[in-house]
Amino acid sequence: xxxxxxxFQKRRYLWVSLIAAGLAILAYWFxxxxxxxxxxxxxxxxxxxxGALIIVWLTWFGIRKRRYASNxxxxxxxxxxxxYLGIALIVIVLLHTGFQFGWxxxxxxxxxxxxxxxxxxxxxxxxxxxxxxxxxxxxxxxxSEFIDQLEDIDFRSARVAEGLGADFLEFVTSGIQRTQLGAxxxxxxxxxxxxxxxxxxxxQTQIVANVGQETALDWLAExxxxxxxxxxxxxxxxxxxxxxxxxxxxxxxxxxxKLQATLxxxxxxxxxxxxxxxxxxxxxxxxxxxxx
Amino acid sequence: MRYLIRFITRNAAGDAEHNDKIIxxxxxxxxxxxxxxxxxxxxRARLQHxxxxxxxxxxxxxxxxxxxxxxxGRSQRNARLAPGDVIEVGANILRVIEAPDGVDxxxxxxxxxxxxxxxxxxxxxTPTSGVAGWSKRRISWSLAILVLIFAFALPALSLLHPGxxxxxxxxxxxxxxxWWLAGPVHSAHSSTAATCEGCHSKAFQRVPDDACMACHxxxxxxxxxxxAVLGEARCASCHLEHNEPPELVKQHQGLCADCHRxxxxxxSLRPAADFLDEHPDFRVSLLRPNASSxxxxxxxxxxxxxAEAATADRSNLKFxxxxxxxxxxxxxxDGKRVIECAECHVPEPGGARMQAxxxxxxxxxxxxxxxxxxxxxxxxxxxxxxxxxxxxIEYYSARLLGADPDAVEQRVRRPGAALTRADRxxxxxxxxxxxxxxxxxxxxxxxCANCHEVSKRDDDSELPWSVLVVRLTDRFFPHASFTHAxxxxxxxxxxxxxxxxxxxxxxxxxxxDIDTCRDCHGSAFARRNxxxxxxxxxxxxxxxxxxxxxxxx
Numbered sequence: 141x142x143x144x145x146x147x148f149q150k151r152r153y154l155w156v157s158l159i160a161a162g163l164a165i166l167a168y169w170f171x172x173x174x175x176x177x178x179x180x181x182x183x184x185x186x187x188x189x190x191g192a193l194i195i196v197w198l199t200w201f202g203i204r205k206r207r208y209a210s211n212x213x214x215x216x217x218x219x220x221x222x223x224y225l226g227i228a229l230i231v232i233v234l235l236h237t238g239f240q241f242g243w244x245x246x247x248x249x250x251x252x253x254x255x256x257x258x259x260x261x262x263x264x265x266x267x268x269x270x271x272x273x274x275x276x277x278x279x280x281x282x283x284s285e286f287i288d289q290l291e292d293i294d295f296r297s298a299r300v301a302e303g304l305g306a307d308f309l310e311f312v313t314s315g316i317q318r319t320q321l322g323a324x325x326x327x328x329x330x331x332x333x334x335x336x337x338x339x340x341x342x343x344q345t346q347i348v349a350n351v352g353q354e355t356a357l358d359w360l361a362e363x364x365x366x367x368x369x370x371x372x373x374x375x376x377x378x379x380x381x382x383x384x385x386x387x388x389x390x391x392x393x394x395x396x397x398k399l400q401a402t403l404x405x406x407x408x409x410x411x412x413x414x415x416x417x418x419x420x421x422x423x424x425x426x427x428x429x430x431x432x
Numbered sequence: 433m434r435y436l437i438r439f440i441t442r443n444a445a446g447d448a449e450h451n452d453k454i455i456x457x458x459x460x461x462x463x464x465x466x467x468x469x470x471x472x473x474x475x476r477a478r479l480q481h482x483x484x485x486x487x488x489x490x491x492x493x494x495x496x497x498x499x500x501x502x503x504x505g506r507s508q509r510n511a512r513l514a515p516g517d518v519i520e521v522g523a524n525i526l527r528v529i530e531a532p533d534g535v536d537x538x539x540x541x542x543x544x545x546x547x548x549x550x551x552x553x554x555x556x557x558t559p560t561s562g563v564a565g566w567s568k569r570r571i572s573w574s575l576a577i578l579v580l581i582f583a584f585a586l587p588a589l590s591l592l593h594p595g596x597x598x599x600x601x602x603x604x605x606x607x608x609x610x611w612w613l614a615g616p617v618h619s620a621h622s623s624t625a626a627t628c629e630g631c632h633s634k635a636f637q638r639v640p641d642d643a644c645m646a647c648h649x650x651x652x653x654x655x656x657x658x659x660a661v662l663g664e665a666r667c668a669s670c671h672l673e674h675n676e677p678p679e680l681v682k683q684h685q686g687l688c689a690d691c692h693r694x695x696x697x698x699x700s701l702r703p704a705a706d707f708l709d710e711h712p713d714f715r716v717s718l719l720r721p722n723a724s725s726x727x728x729x730x731x732x733x734x735x736x737x738x739a740e741a742a743t744a745d746r747s748n749l750k751f752x753x754x755x756x757x758x759x760x761x762x763x764x765x766d767g768k769r770v771i772e773c774a775e776c777h778v779p780e781p782g783g784a785r786m787q788a789x790x791x792x793x794x795x796x797x798x799x800x801x802x803x804x805x806x807x808x809x810x811x812x813x814x815x816x817x818x819x820x821x822x823x824x825i826e827y828y829s830a831r832l833l834g835a836d837p838d839a840v841e842q843r844v845r846r847p848g849a850a851l852t853r854a855d856r857x858x859x860x861x862x863x864x865x866x867x868x869x870x871x872x873x874x875x876x877x878x879x880c881a882n883c884h885e886v887s888k889r890d891d892d893s894e895l896p897w898s899v900l901v902v903r904l905t906d907r908f909f910p911h912a913s914f915t916h917a918x919x920x921x922x923x924x925x926x927x928x929x930x931x932x933x934x935x936x937x938x939x940x941x942x943x944x945d946i947d948t949c950r951d952c953h954g955s956a957f958a959r960r961n962x963x964x965x966x967x968x969x970x971x972x973x974x975x976x977x978x979x980x981x982x983x984x985x
Binding site for chain 2: 172173175176178179180240242243244245246248252310317318320323334335336343344345346347407408411412413414415416418419420423426427428429430431432
């Protein structure tokens with residue numbers, strides 16, 4: 141049975157992190173530096189060193205997860221520890237600062253670390269929620285099946301349109317060509333349907349939005365009402381049915397793109413912020429000891 | 433404008449088929465976006481890549497893409513188009529063809545069916561192809577380098593040359609080395625330590641004592657700092673900068689108690705550590721008069737335990753606090769009222785000690801040195817026994833002999849008659865006798881004797897009295913730095929520490945004992961054990977450099 145990374149090995153790393161954070165809090169509580177608490181007291185140096193080591197170790201996860209041959213623990217175990225120790229890190233480093241903040245490189249390092257951890261927490265949330273939602277949305281079918289269905293609908297509607305004449309063919313073809321989901325990251329995250337279609341109005345060729353194939357369906361309904369013979373009407377009806385199918389398919393597709401993008405986008409904050417954090421951490425340590 | 437686009441497709445046999453489309457629009461837009469007239473499914477094409485439109489009677493292709501658009505193998509931003517020209521956008525090839533009748537401009541464009549499927553596939557498989565085409569790796573490097581530049585490289589420029597440093601610091605916007613500050617500089621140092629290198633003279637080395645000694649001098653304890661007693665201690669071992677709240681003196685009790693808890697036998701100091709239960713009882717430094725071998729009074733400071741000093745204060749004053757502080761009030765020139773401590777005991781600016789008490793300012797309002805009930809405004813001078821007698825003689829002489837007829841007593845002369853010499857002598861003798869009588873009263877019973885210890889010599893001199901010199905102890909606890917200002921709270925008033933209301937004698941020493949202090953001041957670790965007590969370390973009351981307190985030159 142699937143075991144969540146959070147519940148991995150009976151929450152072993154939750155306990156490790158709780159104990160680590162608890163010990164840090166106890167030490168801070170009982171430590172009596174008799175000076176304003178800061179990173180330069182004995183406890184401050186200790187917590188700072190531990191914090192820095194944890195940061196380096198957490199970053200190492202990015203390398204460990206790619207070392208498929210490594211058998212130093214499982215990747216699942218590493219991720220579980222990564223998450224829990226990352227949360228404990230906030231406590232440890234907060235106590236290291238002695239709650240002294242300012243507009244300087246030291247607080248910059250702390251702020252970057254906090255952002256990395258917050259983005260990571262969001263990552264945990266989506267990793268807990270989204271895989272389930274993605275497979276529900278797909279109804280258990282693999283992705284390729286959606287592509288195949290879409291291609292099939294396009295092929296069949298082009299064939300029906302061909303039988304209805306050049307106007308229909310051009311119209312439907314332009315709709316097929318300009319069907320577009322998730323052209324930009326923003327559109328993906330919003331589940332935006334960027335489909336468009338070419339229409340002729342008063343001798344002018346215009347490109348108009350075709351969100352959810354609505355424009356196409358409206359145009360077909362209009363043609364339906366003016367069509368004289370039963371054969372044309374039947375063809376238009378068949379075309380409409382195909383496009384309504386396509387609309388349903390596109391909705392699922394855009395939802396899928398949205399979920400998939402959300403599942404991955406946080407890493408675009410988590411990873412680069414980690415890189416920035418490592419540099420800020422180095423600058424923090426370097427400048428502190430440069431001006432010892 | 434009417435444009436013709438000839439879409440060329442290949443059938444299964446590979447033969448070209450074409451499908452003409454006529455577009456009536458002012459221009460043909462070309463790009464990857466779906467709102468483009470000619471929609472390209474090539475990732476190398478921009479969303480709005482190029483535009484074909486008439487310019488000065490000709491048809492031109494223009495682009496805002498940096499790379500331009502390739503026309504006949506040459507990359508251009510704006511090119512005139514003529515039949516036969518070949519336009520390349522990514523892998524797509526557009527050819528300008530002869531425009532048939534009724535059309536202004538014609539293009540042929542070969543469609544690849546492969547493209548459509550690939551495009552969809554790409555949408556699937558690269559749901560987040562980065563932010564605006566940036567990979568995670570590229571964003572990571574960019575952010576890391578940005579932090580390196582702004583948090584390190586630019587501030588580090590200040591280290592290269594003082595000129596650069598002042599430029600960076602003066603700019604207000606550029607990141608200077610103040611970005612590296614771990615916390616604010618204490619206001620006491622803000623003028624001297626405007627630059628980091630003022631104190632941090634060498635990189636990766638702790639602040640040397642020389643940096644402090646450039647401005648400060650200290651004597652006590654510092655000489656021994658080099659010895660084994662304090663080991664490697666530096667100024668900065670105790671004096672810390674860049675903290676919030678700013679606290680220049682480290683309060684750590686161990687800094688004192690580690691040595692003072694167990695002192696060597698040959699040290700006269702009593703051992704002391706935590707204030708709560710390891711602090712000796714207070715000893716008071718009392719100024720006391722002692723008769724020297726020559727019989728003169730010498731004032732010496734005597735160190736006494738507080739208990740044995742309880743009634744040992746010798747100032748040669750008589751003073752009854754209890755009477756003065758009567759809750760029902762006492763009679764004053766303004767009527768009966770209650771006197772407040774602060775009417776006489778006024779803290780010095782800063783609140784550390786009390787201002788000296790003087791007869792003129794604090795006593796004379798009630799204790800006027802008047803002597804004649806008939807003339808209560810007439811007073812003798814204070815602090816001048818001979819002057820007192822002189823003033824009395826002059827007063828009574830004037831009354832007996834003075835020019836003022838009304839003032840002259842009738843029994844000395846007859847009305848209208850001039851005074852004879854005998855009359856004058858008699859009057860002078862009478863006046864002197866009266867003055868001596870009153871003086872004895874003043875010195876022994878009334879004005880002087882009210883407040884002063886007066887001794888009387890057993891001889892025949894006219895002025896056998898002497899008022900004993902008054903000396904008040906300036907600081908009872910000279911080794912403790914106490915400030916009344918810090919104790920002026922809602923929970924403390926004078927009587928919390930000084931039992932003045934019960935004191936009937938000036939011999940009473942009204943200083944609080946250690947238990948009184950311990951009502952509020954607890955162990956250095958008090959907060960943890962008893963929240964009602966103020967944690968009190970040695971430094972709270974005692975100075976380390978006590979003889980020369982870090983004199984600022």
